[in-house]
Amino acid sequence: MDLGLEGKVALVAASSQGLGRAIAEELAAEGARVMISGRSEEKLARAVGEIRRSTGSEVDHRVADLTRAGEIEGLVAAAAERFGGVDVLVNNAGGPPAGGFDEVSDEDWAAAFELNLMSFVRLIRGVLPHMRARGGGRIVNVASSSIKQPIENLILSNTLRAGIAGLAKSLASELAPDGVLINTLGPGRILTDRSGALDAARAEALDIPVEQVRSEFAAGIPLGRYGTPEEFARFAVFLLSPANSYVTGQAVLADGGMVRAL
Numbered sequence: 001m002d003l004g005l006e007g008k009v010a011l012v013a014a015s016s017q018g019l020g021r022a023i024a025e026e027l028a029a030e031g032a033r034v035m036i037s038g039r040s041e042e043k044l045a046r047a048v049g050e051i052r053r054s055t056g057s058e059v060d061h062r063v064a065d066l067t068r069a070g071e072i073e074g075l076v077a078a079a080a081e082r083f084g085g086v087d088v089l090v091n092n093a094g095g096p097p098a099g100g101f102d103e104v105s106d107e108d109w110a111a112a113f114e115l116n117l118m119s120f121v122r123l124i125r126g127v128l129p130h131m132r133a134r135g136g137g138r139i140v141n142v143a144s145s146s147i148k149q150p151i152e153n154l155i156l157s158n159t160l161r162a163g164i165a166g167l168a169k170s171l172a173s174e175l176a177p178d179g180v181l182i183n184t185l186g187p188g189r190i191l192t193d194r195s196g197a198l199d200a201a202r203a204e205a206l207d208i209p210v211e212q213v214r215s216e217f218a219a220g221i222p223l224g225r226y227g228t229p230e231e232f233a234r235f236a237v238f239l240l241s242p243a244n245s246y247v248t249g250q251a252v253l254a255d256g257g258m259v260r261a262l
């Protein structure tokens with residue numbers, strides 16, 4: 001199947017590593033021109049070099065802290081200036097800190113709201129004029145399996161991700177006349193630094209080896225293992241492509257069957 005991404009312009013937020021980086025690489029492999037972003041110039045420059053070498057596609061980067069509205073505006077402008085517009089947006093951000101209700105402060109709630117919900121709102125607002133000018137676009141929000149089933153000890157994620165799903169469902173109707181399709185993806189347990197850090201924290205809290213944490217989680221996944229960033233990225237890239245012409249407003253998991261909800 002030709003996904004139709006050749007020459008399209010993609011802006012991938014929070015993409016110096018992990019899921020964002022894997023999606024950026026998969027988009028570039030399909031011939032898209034890709035702007036990646038994160039807070040570390042060094043990590044971004046390295047990722048750009050690696051993605052260019054592995055795909056031969058045009059890839060550039062812009063440093064932007066997603067908690068700062070002005071830097072988000074600068075990121076969108078940089079992508080549009082560098083590549084002449086924006087067709088594809090991947091909303092992604094670092095995960096909020098772990099913790100239960102009693103452990104998080106007002107400051108934690110406010111920070112998670114800015115990073116994990118408002119950055120998505122601001123990026124969508126920024127790219128929409130470009131998508132409308134080009135007759136449409138595709139947006140994928142990277143959320144969490146908690147859009148279907150809350151995860152123990154992740155109160156901030158559980159709350160903010162539900163907001164993302166609600167936002168996307170609303171926008172699917174509002175943006176359909178403009179040809180903009182928007183979906184939310186929930187990673188289950190995918191092998192990245194983020195899942196590694198959460199597993200390490202759990203191992204420390206329970207005073208058990210991290211390997212035991214991993215094997216216990218894996219045992220609860222019907223496919224019997226964690227996913228890879230590449231597996232997650234392939235799923236995202238179809239939804240981000242012109243080949244996806246009828247899927248919008250959906251909240252779908254890539255979790256190896258982990259969540260049992262219908």
Ligand SMILES: NC(=O)c1ccc[n+]([C@@H]2O[C@H](COP(=O)([O-])OP(=O)(O)OC[C@H]3O[C@@H](n4cnc5c(N)ncnc54)[C@H](OP(=O)(O)O)[C@@H]3O)[C@@H](O)[C@H]2O)c1
Nearest residue numbers: 014016017018019038039040066094095144189190192194
């Ligand atoms: N991996 C999983 O199994 C899993 C499961 C459920 C949900 N998720 C969620 O999916 C998202 C991506 O996860 P991941 O596993 O790819 O995480 P990751 O490996 O920790 O990568 C996070 C990325 O976000 C960037 N970032 C963090 N804070 C930022 C900020 N303020 N401004 C701009 N960029 C920022 C990081 O770059 P810099 O540090 O250089 O800025 C990095 O590129 C997270 O929200 C995570 O909670 C992941």
